[in-house]
Amino acid sequence: MTSQGVILYGPPASGKDTVTSALTELNSRYAQFARLKVGSGKAAGYRMGTAKQLRELEAAGDVVYANVRYGNTYVIDRPGLDSAFAAGVPVVHLGQVGGIRALVDGYPADWSVVLLWCPREVTEQRSAGRGDSDTVARLAAWDATREDLDAHPGVAWDLTVDTTAAAPQDAAGLIDQLLAQRAGAAPA
Numbered sequence: 001m002t003s004q005g006v007i008l009y010g011p012p013a014s015g016k017d018t019v020t021s022a023l024t025e026l027n028s029r030y031a032q033f034a035r036l037k038v039g040s041g042k043a044a045g046y047r048m049g050t051a052k053q054l055r056e057l058e059a060a061g062d063v064v065y066a067n068v069r070y071g072n073t074y075v076i077d078r079p080g081l082d083s084a085f086a087a088g089v090p091v092v093h094l095g096q097v098g099g100i101r102a103l104v105d106g107y108p109a110d111w112s113v114v115l116l117w118c119p120r121e122v123t124e125q126r127s128a129g130r131g132d133s134d135t136v137a138r139l140a141a142w143d144a145t146r147e148d149l150d151a152h153p154g155v156a157w158d159l160t161v162d163t164t165a166a167a168p169q170d171a172a173g174l175i176d177q178l179l180a181q182r183a184g185a186a187p188a
Helices: 016-026 051-059 078-087 097-106 120-129 135-151 168-183
Strands: 004-009 030-032 036-038 047-049 063-069 072-077 089-094 110-117 159-162
Touching: 004 016, 004 078, 004 097, 004 168, 016 030, 016 089, 016 168, 036 051, 051 063, 051 072, 063 078, 063 097, 072 078, 072 097, 078 089, 089 097, 097 110, 097 135, 110 168, 120 135, 159 168
Parallel strands: 004 089, 004 110, 030 089, 036 047, 110 159
Antiparallel strands: 036 072, 063 072
């Protein structure tokens, strides 16, 4: 059986962290994929790396996807994914359609692609409410995500969740149910 993974796509503050926490509470087999982060700032939820490590991964052909945002480079790497799949069901957070395509095409797994969405003003409220010091940058990222979606209208979402209407636990339940259906089993 092919290993299952979840891709959560959405703008900043759309609920990727919150829904992932609800998924891990629902079933411990789910775990957020810790991308390699080369740069500074928030370290929680990332594997902090160096430019040298990034070069080594690139030379080995082990970078599945990398993007630059907020002055940092965020990397989805093959060794990291291998470890994440060995441990359970990785939940990968993305904000770029190119990242979805790179992951689905570049790493063999049964990927469930989920769009988490909230309006721009909700991103602003949530960002301010959690004390982000870079809300302006997050709003620019929201705009970039909207432009990215508009530029790629053919993305096939396995599930779409409006996080202003669905509680995190409900979204997690829907995702778990989707994976169970795809695997031909009952949800957790």
